[in-house]
Amino acid sequence: MKQFKVSMAGYTITAVVHRLNRDLVVLLYGGDLPHVGSVLCYDKASEEKTEVNYYSHDGRYHKDIIIARVFFEKIKHTLPGNLNLTAGVHIDGISQEQIKAAPVMTEKLAEQVTDWLKKEAGNFKDPQYTSHFK
Template sequence: MHVKTLASTEQTVQFAVTETDYTMHLKLERQTSDLLIQIIGGDVPHYGVITTVDKTGKALTTALPSRPGHVHQEKVLIDQVLKTVKPLITNNAVLVSGMHVNEITPAQMRAAMPMAHELGVALAKWLKAHPDQTQVVTYAK
C-alpha cells in the first residue's frame, strides 16, 4: 500500500491512498498546536463522524444521521488514524470523517481500515518532522 503526499506546507499536509478502485484522503490543517484532520474519500466524500480529542487524550465522538434509522460509521476510520497520532496531539484535535463508495464490495470494505491506518502512519511521520511552534498565550487579568 503506497501513500502519496499530495501537498505540504509547514501548517498543512494532504495524503492519499488508493486500493481496490477507490481513494481515501487525509488532510491536516494546523492552527498553532490545534489539529483539524479530515479522512474523506470514495465516490461521495462528506462529513459524517466527528471526534474531538483534548490535550489529556480524552476523546468524544458524534456520529451524524446518514439515512433514516442509521448513523455514519466512519468512526472506525478515525480510530485507525488515532492509533498512530494520538501520542503526538499536544493540544486539541478535531477529526472529521466521511466516505461513501457506491455499491461497495466486501473487498473494498476490508481495504478501508488498512488504508486509514497507513494514512495515520504517514501523518504521524509528518507531525514528527514538522513539530508545532509553541506560542505564548496570555489572558486578561
C-alpha cells in the same frame, strides 16, 4: 495545510490536515461521495475524547467513526495538541474487499501524518500572555 492520499481496492481516502500551531483539524474523506459522517474530538490536556455519529440517509448511523478511531489511535501519541477529526467515506455498491481496505488505508494515512508531525515539531510556538489582565 498538508494533504495525504492512499489508494487501494479501487478507491482513494484523503487526509487533509490543517495544523493550527499544536492543534490539528483533519478531514478524512473519500470514495464516490465524500461527506461528514462522524466527528472525533480529542482534548490533549484532559485526554477526553468525544465522538459524534450523524444519521445516514436511511436512518442508521454512519460508520465512519470506525476509520476515525483507527486514525486517532495511530496518531494520538504523536499529537502535539488537540484534535478535531471529521470522517466520511462512501462507495456506491461497496464490496467486502473495499470495506476491509478502509482501516488499512487509514492506518497508512495516519503513518504519513505522524511522520509529517515529527518533522513539524520544531515549528510550534508557546502563547505569550499579557500580565496586566487580572
